[in-house]
Amino acid sequence: MPRDFEALRHWRPEPATSRETAAMVGLERGDFEIYRNKMELVCWEAYQTFSRMGISPMIEAGDAAVGIYSRQGDLAVGIMGTQLHLINASIGIKWMMRWFYEEPSVGIHEGDMFYANDPLYGGIHAPDQILFLPVFWEGELVAWVAAASHETETGASEPGGNPPSAKSRYDEGMLLSPIKIAENYELKADLMEMMENRVRDPRMQTLDTKARAAAVHILERRCHEIIRRKGVDFLVGSMRRMIDEGIAAARAKLSSMNDGLYRTSIFLENAGEGKYGLIACQVEVEKRGEEAWIRFRGSPRVVGGNFNMFPHMMIAMFACYLFQFFFWELPATTGYYEPFHFEFQDGSFFMADTEDATSLGVATQAQVNTAVHSCMEKMKFASPYHDHVVGSWPGTSSSVLTAGVGKDGMPFAAWDQGQPNGVGMGARWDSDGIDVGGFIWCAIGEFLDSEAIEHSFPLLPVFRSVFWKDAAGYGKYRGGRSMNSMYKVHGVPGVAAVSMGGISGRPLAPGLFGGYPSRPVGTAFIRNHNLDELIAEHRTPSDVYEAVERVHGDWEVRHQNSGMGMLLEGDLYIGTAPSGPGYGDVLERDPDxxxxxxxxQAISHRxxxxxxxxxxxxxxxxxxxxxxxxxxxxxxxxxxxxxVPYSQWEPAWLDRRPPQRVMQMYGEWPHGMSTPLIDWEPTAELLDEHVREGGAPRAKPRRY
Amino acid sequence: MTTVRITEYLDIDLESERWCCHVCGRDLAAARENYKVGCVVYERDPKEIYPPIFPTGEFRLTTAEGYGVFVEFYCPGCGTMVENELLPEGYPPTFDIELDLDALKAKHMEDR
Structure with a gap:
């Protein structure tokens, strides 16, 4: 079993090959710029097709990614969708080039399509599924293209793919190492059948796989068009120059910033269903010259949950900061990663065991990314890029998935992506944060219409497209507002409802420079209620405050990440999305x-x-x-x-401790652990020179 | 001009190597130390800022009991809130900006 942990370290662009270097020589300046833009537009074209064809609510909302990669698997250009997938797809390509390119029983040929989602092969978690297609020209593999997005069902122990009750990877449903699902551009019925058979919503699985296939077909076709017009060396050379210009841009931008150490401490507060309590996390960014080292420390790995992550997941997540906020002005390329180094504390929750469930590691890494963001923006403030300082996203999104048999008699498992995408962004140095800006993994995802929800789900939104009052982080500039919602189960006898993903014990992302963080989120299931009377009296609640005041019944107030319950027809649940953290001192906010x-109605009179x-x-x-x-x-x-003066305050403060009931997962006081850091640099060449340089597959023995 | 702005509310005086308040100019701390040691500190119950919304339960859409308190750092000269952290009780405040002062000085000398 070639679980290849070396491949998981190959997140950084590989050195240019002789083939790539030679191909760059003939690039004309004007041509390169024109075709760089064209390739970015090609990605947008594929993305639009993908999001219109897919039916997972996340694909429909545009939380998806497509990219064009070099033969070696490095991202040349991608779009501003779920950027982390642009990086983890790169690792998947590198794995396949190492293990399938010369494997006689598999091979990589024109018209093949591969599919994968397993974190041990470069993936993030089971729901994030990637389809890959190698681009050939005259028999030579010259590039790769990929399309990735999230399925809201993976056949796990609970519906939804992120089961908060998961105890090991075997509770997480369909985890696929790379498999060849198409030959000669035709999907293979045996493997499509296998996937349909593994999940609760086979229709969604198949339609979304086809949507991914359509996206990569467009990318391949456009690459071929470029080659026909400009030659294959032009494509190969342009891709490499995109990466190299990314490297140069990253080094130049970093060198303009002040050298030093920037640190942020955050505290997570759950590790899955029933695992509530403090979890320490410290992020340190050390910037020296043109390079930066990002160090991750924290509490010990949590045993028996789906909270932990693998280092490559965190590194991929960094793209959501890097591409959204550090290189907002340039096309996404893996070149930006080149001057960064990553180190992880041994034994901490950043270093999952291979048996661990990690399906909510995607939420953990989103929480941690807020600390990375805070460090980087503090560095950015005293730099030439001061005018682009913006506070962090508040952390992970939250959602309540419902599953069962829908009004049309078809099985379904999905959530209203309006709630995950209904997150407020951090406040900016000169203005409030953007209201309902998307979510931390994707800044361009849409807030779907209520009609779409009513059509697709057995749910009736009681209120939904409304901002959550008094929830944004306060400051000189306030964080962006988020949405709050209430739904009634409608038209079916009942649904399974899985509340997942959010933080309820405390806010996560800090404000910037004296701004407050935003409210934590939560949910409530309400049964045996008086909503029908309220509707008859024209007193239907329009936000969570009115719901608390007016809706009487059996309230089950839940932690946002509390897992599965059952709701019957007519029952209600409340959803809340996190708002953005604030910026600056509240006493400096313009009274107007x-x-x-x-x-x-962003705030109350209080x-x-x-x-x-x-x-x-x-x-x-x-x-x-x-x-x-x-x-x-x-x-x-x-x-x-x-x-009181700091010197007077500190000694008594340091003698205090949080209550023991919230310290079960914390580890050593005060920082969680004191083990050494592990440098997550590549330790060996992944591909030999023959494969790197464009050689044809050599005769090799079969692995099995 | 030896003062360099580092954050919304903090400058560093390169000659004296001291943090100072950007709003009122008050001297705070040595620039090689954590600026927070030069601030005055107040602990605030997070529920003062975000009162609970759900009437029952442990998790009421505000910071739950035992999960942290706001530690607010004010300039002792003008009372501006320079920074805050929501810390578990007893957790050491973060040394969040530790600049390479020699590099900073060299850079600004070069600029001049």
């Missing part, structure tokens, strides 16, 4: 912006008065500027009166 918040300290008339929202200035001056004086 506070009034705007009130008019838009928040305007007690947090922002604005004096105004509640009946017409006119600010008394003089009284506000005085109120804020007095609040600053109160701060100074009640605060």
């Amino acid at each position: 912006l506070v009034m705007k918040d009130l008019r838009e 928040t305007a008065r007690d947090v922002f300290h604005v004096v105004y008339r509640e009946d017409n929202l006119v600010v008394d500027n003089e009284a506000t200035a005085l109120a804020r001056k007095e609040e600053r004086e109160r701060r100074l009166a009640r605060a």
